[in-house]
Each structure stands twice: as structure tokens, then as C-alpha cells.
Amino acid sequence: MKEHACIKCKFITTESVCPNCGSTEFTENWSGVVYIIKPEDSFVAKLINAKKPGMYAIKIR
Numbered sequence: 617m618k619e620h621a622c623i624k625c626k627f628i629t630t631e632s633v634c635p636n637c638g639s640t641e642f643t644e645n646w647s648g649v650v651y652i653i654k655p656e657d658s659f660v661a662k663l664i665n666a667k668k669p670g671m672y673a674i675k676i677r
């Protein structure tokens with residue numbers, strides 16, 4: 617399955633359920649990637665409300 621980005625939290629995954637927020641709504645129209653390694657230490661993670669390590673889209677349409 618192709619990577620898609622969660623519409624709610626922008627988490628990039630190949631799963632059909634978002635492992636970050638549990639949403640099932642995804643888009644394949646995303647661009648830019650921010651990689652969160654340690655959400656608890658990351659300013660960016662707090663900014664985008666990321667709770668899980670992984671890749672997040674910067675922009676979704």
C-alpha cells in the first residue's frame with residue numbers, strides 16, 4: 617500500500633488506521649516531511665501535536 621497522510625494529524629503511514637490518532641481518513645495529496653524521533657523532547661512535535669515517533673506531512677490538501 618502507498619504511503620498516505622492522516623487528514624487529522626498528518627501522520628504518514630501505510631496502515632488503514634492512523635497509529636497516531638486513530639483516524640481512518642487519509643489523503644495522498646501531501647507534501648513535505650518532518651521526521652519526529654522523540655516526540656517528548658521535540659518542540660516541533662508539540663507544535664504539530666505529534667505523539668508518536670514517525671513521519672508527518674508538512675502540507676496536506
Ligand SMILES: [Zn+2]
Nearest residue numbers: 622625634637
Ligand atoms: Zn492521525
